[in-house]
Amino acid sequence: MFKGKIISHPVPPYSVAWSSSSIVVAGSDKRVVMYTKMGKIHQQFDYSRDASEREFSSIVTSPSGQALIVGSYNRIRIFDFNTSRGMWEERGTREFDGIYTITSLAWKRDGSRxxxxxxxxAVEMFDSVLRRSVWKNKWEMTYVGPSQVLVKPLAGSGPFGSRGVILRSQYGFEIHDVRIMGKDRYLVARTNETLLLGDLHRNLLSEVHWAVEPGTEKFYFDNENVCMIFSAGELSLVEYGNNDLLGSVR
Structure with a gap:
């Protein structure tokens, strides 16, 4: 926990947000500045020469901390954090005639609104979705960010009463290849460096480091507490809700 002054910003900071990697400040100088947690400038976006832009009046970060929205007059600017480069990138702007200054911004906890x-x-609500997909006409996968996916049954509730989960990589890695297995009770997903497993009935999620080539494993869900993964002559055990391998044997 920091105490005392961390940052000296050159103009009044009209809006401040804390992301997963930066302290973000914006104000009347039409700049969006990303500081490190030690108060050093890491990156900045300068719009002072844009005659159509006005002072920035609000900021909000996504629940995952990897997306950022900055509000001004009739406009929001969208930024994403590139985890591989360790840099923020502007993804575009949205114009809204007649709403005037955007004084406040808020993101739904699951990142979808x-x-x-x-x-x-006025209060305006927008969808915040990268893409959607459907698994076997039973489950909807809503990608609200590179490292966060909402998984919910199309019928309102799953066969075990599950109403869905928020799947998130704790390391900020991009999630891909989300599947529902084991009689529609268990979830398996991948990033480039980790494996995510979940029990949808009990809402227990795990993320473990995983270097096995995709498609070479076999998953067994006979035990409701542990997922058994067999690959290349090695058996690995992952307890649902635990982010470390329970054990492995050859």
Whole structure:
């Protein structure tokens, strides 16, 4: 926990947010500045020469900390954090005629909705989704960020009463290849460096480091507490809800 002054910003900081990697500050100088947690400038985006831009009035980070929205006059700017480069990248802008200054921003806990409050008292709500896919006409996968996926049954509740889970990589890695297995009770997903497993019935999720080539494993879900993974003559055990391998044997 820091105490005392961390950052000296050159203009009044109208809006401040803390992401997974930076302290982000914006204000009347039309700059978005990313500071390190030690108060050093890591990156900045300067729009002072853009005559159509006005002062930045609000900021919000996504629940995963890997996306950032900055609000101004009739406009929001969207930024994503590139984990492989360790840098923020601007993903574009959205214009909204007639809403005037965006005074507040909030993100739904699961990352699927963005809410804007305006100077004139209006409240606008927007979808915040990268893409959607459907698994075997039973489950909907909603990618709300590179490292976060909402998994929910299309019928409202799954066969074990599950209403879905928020699947998130604790390391910020991009999630791909999400599958529902074991009689629609267990979840298996991958990043480039980890394996994510989950019990949808009890809402228990695990993420373990995994260097095995995809497609070479066999998953066994006979035990409701442990997933057994067999690959290349080695048996690995992962307890649902635990982010470390329980053990492995050859």
């Amino acid at each position: 963005l809410v804007c409050g305006t100077l004139c008292g």
